[in-house]
Amino acid sequence: MTARKDSDTLVLPNSLMGRLCAACSDEWSDYTGHAFVRGLGDGTLPEPAFRHYLAQDYLFLIHFARAYGLAVYKSNTLADMRAAAAAITGILEVEMALHVKYCAGWGLSEAAMAAVPEDPACMAYTRFVLERGMAGDILDLHTALSPCVVGYGVIGKALADDPATRRQGNPYLSWIEMYSGSDYRELVGAAVAQLDRLAVSRGGEARFVDLVQAFRAATVLESGFWQMGLNAAGR
Amino acid sequence: MTARKDSDTLVLPNSLMGRLCAACSDEWSDYTGHAFVRGLGDGTLPEPAFRHYLAQDYLFLIHFARAYGLAVYKSNTLADMRAAAAAITGILEVEMALHVKYCAGWGLSEAAMAAVPEDPACMAYTRFVLERGMAGDILDLHTALSPCVVGYGVIGKALADDPATRRQGNPYLSWIEMYSGSDYRELVGAAVAQLDRLAVSRGGEARFVDLVQAFRAATVLESGFWQMGLNAAGR
Amino acid sequence: MTARKDSDTLVLPNSLMGRLCAACSDEWSDYTGHAFVRGLGDGTLPEPAFRHYLAQDYLFLIHFARAYGLAVYKSNTLADMRAAAAAITGILEVEMALHVKYCAGWGLSEAAMAAVPEDPACMAYTRFVLERGMAGDILDLHTALSPCVVGYGVIGKALADDPATRRQGNPYLSWIEMYSGSDYRELVGAAVAQLDRLAVSRGGEARFVDLVQAFRAATVLESGFWQMGLNAAGR
Amino acid sequence: MTARKDSDTLVLPNSLMGRLCAACSDEWSDYTGHAFVRGLGDGTLPEPAFRHYLAQDYLFLIHFARAYGLAVYKSNTLADMRAAAAAITGILEVEMALHVKYCAGWGLSEAAMAAVPEDPACMAYTRFVLERGMAGDILDLHTALSPCVVGYGVIGKALADDPATRRQGNPYLSWIEMYSGSDYRELVGAAVAQLDRLAVSRGGEARFVDLVQAFRAATVLESGFWQMGLNAAGR
Numbered sequence A, B, C, D: 001m002t003a004r005k006d007s008d009t010l011v012l013p014n015s016l017m018g019r020l021c022a023a024c025s026d027e028w029s030d031y032t033g034h035a036f037v038r039g040l041g042d043g044t045l046p047e048p049a050f051r052h053y054l055a056q057d058y059l060f061l062i063h064f065a066r067a068y069g070l071a072v073y074k075s076n077t078l079a080d081m082r083a084a085a086a087a088i089t090g091i092l093e094v095e096m097a098l099h100v101k102y103c104a105g106w107g108l109s110e111a112a113m114a115a116v117p118e119d120p121a122c123m124a125y126t127r128f129v130l131e132r133g134m135a136g137d138i139l140d141l142h143t144a145l146s147p148c149v150v151g152y153g154v155i156g157k158a159l160a161d162d163p164a165t166r167r168q169g170n171p172y173l174s175w176i177e178m179y180s181g182s183d184y185r186e187l188v189g190a191a192v193a194q195l196d197r198l199a200v201s202r203g204g205e206a207r208f209v210d211l212v213q214a215f216r217a218a219t220v221l222e223s224g225f226w227q228m229g230l231n232a233a234g235r
Helices: A016-023 A025-032 A035-042 A047-074 A078-105 A110-115 A120-135 A138-161 A173-180 A182-201 A208-232 B016-023 B025-032 B035-042 B047-074 B078-105 B110-115 B120-135 B138-161 B173-180 B182-201 B208-232 C016-023 C025-032 C035-042 C047-074 C078-104 C110-115 C120-135 C138-161 C173-180 C182-201 C208-232 D016-023 D025-032 D035-042 D047-074 D078-105 D110-115 D120-135 D138-161 D173-180 D182-201 D208-232
Strands: none
Touching (some): A035 A173, A047 A078, A078 A182, A120 A208, A120 D208, A138 A182, A138 A208, B016 B025, B016 B182, B078 B110, B120 B138, B120 B208, B120 C120, B138 B173, B138 B208, C016 C208, C025 C138, C035 C173, C138 C173, D035 D173, D047 D078, D047 D110
């Protein structure tokens, strides 16, 4: 009898996403189990680390929306176009407002975040995604986006499921709840399914080695995004 | 006392759009006063010409939405991103549904239109816009889009204002009403204003000669879109 | 005993190029056997048709070089980058000079050609290629380029092999000799082979339906390029 | 009497490049006077730092060539296309071979360098340049490239002119000689002049604030490239 990992219910092992994670298991573990993530779980993450992360995440969202603008442009079907359009609206009209509201609770105004210089770690990940997506096709683009979109769901769920996660007095509990909640879970499911559909229509099987390379790079750069937070707090 | 042309109230002569139209007055007149347009006004346009136009316009809308996806990607400000995102949603969720409903009235189903081969004239204009927008910047993109976005408003208003336009029994009256209506008029105003803002931020004054070249090509290709309809009806 | 078509020796039927041609046999025949092409063969093509073609071909070469610039950007291997770089240099430094020299013999100066407005048919094909290549990946790009690159070789060889082709006093003989010559033949072979390599690395098998769609559109637009010449001569 | 800085003879203060450097003087000083650079000058740079730099620079050259592929695609004039094409050939056929030969002297084979994972610092700078160039226009692209192209010349000249630079027994002397040599000096002059020409044709004056932002980000990421070398040596 084989034990089933919790994340398996979110990302089936034989999905493209599952196979990409398996092919980059070291980098994936580094990212999803990063010290920043553990600090969110036990509440020990220094607040300056989280604040730096939040401000950069605001800038990140702008480029994230641009990536879905690119996905609209790159789509081959109306269904893919509509999914990307919904993602843009979701980011620009919902996520951004939520983020701004959430950050206000941490003493960060939108004007302040918009004025912060973009951290090289934020530039590295966002520009990699946009550039990979432009140089390749829509499957390359969504592959480069997946460590973010799906990874946050995997991390959220792992923290929510972990008995060691501190709940009482953990200032990061609402973050964990957001990314383990049913809304985000649904979004992750849609992303995993879309990746599988694109793999069929765009010859993903034959391109697996290239896709792994892009996925690995994106995952490493996402770890860099966590590390950026710790660095800002002098960790 | 100088006579004021009707279109002046929609496109002020000293706006970038007004200056582009003036710089390409021959091509602009050919486009806005095309035989296809006159046939809409007096109701003499052969129905096969209009049906071919409608089916191609369905395919056009897909690439039009892609162009605004590109605009999201190319934007330098959140305001421009949000405007482009609203345009995508408007096209994919509202315009397309209206178009499909309208075409049903002309006996064209969505499935039928999606199966029609794209006419070279449709390819020529849409790919020119997308390619110019990609090779240049957001100002080049919106300049290439403007003969369509603004031109339809100018044409709609001219037909609506023209006493010679036939109203009773004109099968194309609803088309004229749509593009002369206040909703579309507002959209045109926003496009003209955005072009002026982009001209300031992206050095439009110094680039005027290049912008004229792109605008002229786009206008000629839009005339080709009208001609495509006539050709389909053997005119 | 099976008859072997002449073009089979240039494009093997089981190569990706061979399969694309077979999937679009009507459009491919229209293009490679176009009245313009037949007029080159028997020398009856009106000279104004050829002159218009030559001037547009000058403008075409510029966008053709841009397409290989895009190919350098889109390449995943150093070998592909170097092949694309060699193509750019070949176009800008060799082909263009040859073309200018050749056109001088037809009374067309480089300055005159650079001043000619680009014909919609030239815009349609070139922008389609560039846009398809940008929206898709390097395989989409080379697929969209292939009706031009390979097609000219197929046409050149067919004319050279055809006993009906007029040699004595045919003003277009040097054109036929150029595209049936061993230099161009070698270039065609390299393009066919590269397409097969890219099909392997980029999942071409699974994407065949999409590739056919792009190939068909590009082929139709290439026919439009021939037709443009005839139209200019009032045919 | 005003003192004239040495770098002034390479980059005139009133050129666009000179004004960009002045607008980002802190970031420019950090980059051109980085500890890595000082270590090259006095020969104290740890060899592992240089070796890591060399291997990443090999990967950098690939993306650098891609950026000039993009420049061919983005050019509005044949002269700009030819300059970009010459840059690609220079990088892929000359620089790369020189780099491989040079690295062999440091015990690094081409195969070894091609197999090294790309450092996030290398990804950050190269993808930023490519993405900025794609989202913006040819002026944005060359602005993002200039801290590299021109900066290396400024650094080379500063080290060559500095009496404190160690010559006897400095393992990095040939690096200094390459970037202070007349060949590279000429290339820098051409890049500075091209930037000024593009500023005229693409409205650079009106876009100065945006250009500064891109230039600053690129300069910071170039400092990151030096720091990457030191980090690899544990500095």
